[in-house]
Amino acid sequence: MESLGLVNYFAAGGLVYAFEKSTSASKLILLLLLLASSLSWTVIFVKLGQLRYARRQTRRFLQRLRGDAIYAPFVNRERFPGSPEHAVYSAAFRELVRQVQSLSAAGESSWKTRLPEIVVKPPAMKAVEGAIERELGAQGLCLEEQMVLLATAASGAPFLGLLGTVWGVMDAFSDIALTGKASLAAMAPGVSGSLICTVTGLLVAIPALFAYNFLVATIRSQVIRMENFAAELQSELEFLFLEPER
Numbered sequence: 145m146e147s148l149g150l151v152n153y154f155a156a157g158g159l160v161y162a163f164e165k166s167t168s169a170s171k172l173i174l175l176l177l178l179l180a181s182s183l184s185w186t187v188i189f190v191k192l193g194q195l196r197y198a199r200r201q202t203r204r205f206l207q208r209l210r211g212d213a214i215y216a217p218f219v220n221r222e223r224f225p226g227s228p229e230h231a232v233y234s235a236a237f238r239e240l241v242r243q244v245q246s247l248s249a250a251g252e253s254s255w256k257t258r259l260p261e262i263v264v265k266p267p268a269m270k271a272v273e274g275a276i277e278r279e280l281g282a283q284g285l286c287l288e289e290q291m292v293l294l295a296t297a298a299s300g301a302p303f304l305g306l307l308g309t310v311w312g313v314m315d316a317f318s319d320i321a322l323t324g325k326a327s328l329a330a331m332a333p334g335v336s337g338s339l340i341c342t343v344t345g346l347l348v349a350i351p352a353l354f355a356y357n358f359l360v361a362t363i364r365s366q367v368i369r370m371e372n373f374a375a376e377l378q379s380e381l382e383f384l385f386l387e388p389e390r
Contacts, residue, residue, distance in 0.1 A: 180304075184355070233373075243268035305348075
């Protein structure tokens with residue numbers, strides 16, 4: 145009998161049957177959950193693509209940086225879009241050049257040829273350090289962008305589904321009170337139509353939660369690598385361009 149009941153359940157369409165028996169309020173909540181699911185999956189694929197591309201571009205940039213003088217990629221205007229480390233590197237050298245030009249009124253061709261011999265004073269190097277810190281913050285915000293949508297979907301979808309279930313069960317009991325029929329056949333459609341909200345909420349929240357935890361860990365490791373690179377870059381710039389103390 146139990147197996148026959150399962151066959152009849154799936155023959156009735158399962159979730160389709162439950163959706164058909166759900167109330168208007170439950171269907172509205174299901175629509176909101178569907179929207180949340182679409183947004184969360186979009187964020188998941190976008191962030192995975194962004195992080196993968198950033199890792200690939202950073203690998204190219206670091207290989208290029210190790211193969212030549214530290215200022216060569218900047219002088220040659222080489223681009224590595226999507227790499228947070230390259231963005232920090234570019235911000236540091238832009239500020240360094242700005243400080244040099246403000247002090248000596250050197251043109252572009254002049255500082256390009258004189259860059260290996262340039263020496264700056266501590267205040268100018270402090271400005272370069274400030275540019276590095278600002279770019280670190282900007283790149284960190286860029287990496288964490290849209291993560292709030294995943295967090296909201298993971299934490300809010302189950303409660304939204306629970307709201308739909310409670311609302312639907314309340315409507316089902318109200319209908320029973322009005323009709324005066326308290327049989328299982330009268331209750332089952334309404335309860336089934338209500339529980340689909342909880343199921344859908346969990347189906348939205350579980351992938352969003354797993355993806356959020358994975359992406360947060362990946363972003364955290366990327367930020368640590370970026371900070372380590374910034375510290376190494378800052379030390380190298382001070383060694384090459386900072387005027388020695390007398």
